[in-house]
Amino acid sequence: MTCWNCGAAEPARFCVSCKALQPPVPEYFAFFELAPQLALDEKDLQQRFYGLSRKLHPDLFSRKSPAENEHALEATAVLNDAYRTLRDPIARALYVLKLEGLDVGEQSTKDVPPELLEEVFELNMALEEARMGDADALAQLPGFRVRFEAMRAETDLAVAQVSTAWDATHAKQALTDLRGHLNRRKYITNLIDKTNVPDRV
Amino acid sequence: MAYSDKVLDHYNNPRNVGSLDRTSSSVGTGMVGAPECGDVMKLQIQVNDATGIIEDAKFKTFGCGSAIASSSLATEWLKGRSVDEALMIKNTDIVNELSLPPVKIHCSVLAEDAIKAAISDYRKKQGSEVATPVAQTVA
Numbered sequence: 001m002t003c004w005n006c007g008a009a010e011p012a013r014f015c016v017s018c019k020a021l022q023p024p025v026p027e028y029f030a031f032f033e034l035a036p037q038l039a040l041d042e043k044d045l046q047q048r049f050y051g052l053s054r055k056l057h058p059d060l061f062s063r064k065s066p067a068e069n070e071h072a073l074e075a076t077a078v079l080n081d082a083y084r085t086l087r088d089p090i091a092r093a094l095y096v097l098k099l100e101g102l103d104v105g106e107q108s109t110k111d112v113p114p115e116l117l118e119e120v121f122e123l124n125m126a127l128e129e130a131r132m133g134d135a136d137a138l139a140q141l142p143g144f145r146v147r148f149e150a151m152r153a154e155t156d157l158a159v160a161q162v163s164t165a166w167d168a169t170h171a172k173q174a175l176t177d178l179r180g181h182l183n184r185r186k187y188i189t190n191l192i193d194k195t196n197v198p199d200r201v
Numbered sequence: 202m203a204y205s206d207k208v209l210d211h212y213n214n215p216r217n218v219g220s221l222d223r224t225s226s227s228v229g230t231g232m233v234g235a236p237e238c239g240d241v242m243k244l245q246i247q248v249n250d251a252t253g254i255i256e257d258a259k260f261k262t263f264g265c266g267s268a269i270a271s272s273s274l275a276t277e278w279l280k281g282r283s284v285d286e287a288l289m290i291k292n293t294d295i296v297n298e299l300s301l302p303p304v305k306i307h308c309s310v311l312a313e314d315a316i317k318a319a320i321s322d323y324r325k326k327q328g329s330e331v332a333t334p335v336a337q338t339v340a
Binding site: 105107108109112114116117118120121124128182183184186 | 235243263
């Protein structure tokens with residue numbers, strides 16, 4: 001990599017030689033000068049975000065060349081996307097899985113354990129029965145919600161534990177486990193959404 | 202997103218919703234899911250052990266309209282086919298029949314996986330029966 005402006009070798013965010021802003025690094029952790037990690041210090045991330053927001057604000061580049069102006073716009077866009085993704089533990093975990101080639105969206109059905117599917121299927125059946133039923137059945141919906149929210153809280157705990165484990169070991173198994181927990185969490189979140197009492201005419 | 206008329210038809214009048222006796226050796230059960238969308242699909246076939254023909258098929262899907270339509274259509278196509286013929290059903294056949302848009306192709310993949318899983322379950326049951334013969338009283 002060389003500076004787009006002066007050709008100096010290995011420019012940082014700003015070229016060490018001519019100080020011109022470089023095109024942003026697209027990878028979110030690298031953008032914040034962090035190593036990929038699951039259990040990151042969110043306070044520290046916020047500090048980095050504020051610091052970079054001040055340095056990269058497009059207004060600061062309005063009198064520079066159009067190319068540098070463009071880089072400021074791109075950098076601000078990456079900054080906002082990166083912060084939004086990395087500050088949330090679940091979005092961050094999904095992002096790390098993608099980086100590590102275990103994208104949740106590209107799983108085959110064989111990656112989803114049958115026990116999880118059985119469990120989700122049974123919960124859906126019970127929930128559907130309550131939703132389609134009379135007033136007594138509908139009255140069970142808030143109870144379902146409480147139960148599902150407790151399940152989600154358990155899953156969040158499991159995500160936090162396996163996150164710490166992966167940061168320490170970078171073991172592939174930890175990521176596979178993480179994906180399993182996130183799959184379950186997504187299913188539970190879906191179930192929670194269905195616990196609202198349906199509108200009936 | 203607009204669903205095609207055929208998707209809407211299957212969604213509003215799903216065919217063959219229900220379940221078959223899971224413990225029967227003539228019944229194969231396939232349970233598949235796509236966690237990203239929150240979909241879970243159960244598809245079952247009842248096979249005539251003598252002819253190898255699928256005599257009944259049932260499904261129950263929790264998911265979007267396209268997932269319901271894909272599995273509903275799959276059960277329609279399965280009935281009357283042999284197990285081998287059923288394995289030839291491809292997700293692209295479902296996509297074409299239901300005019301699924303690119304973002305819903307994974308729903309048809311799910312249905313194809315469910316068919317394969319059901320058949321594999323059926324074959325496993327049949328195979329294991331051969332492997333561990335039940336004591337029989339010879340007349």
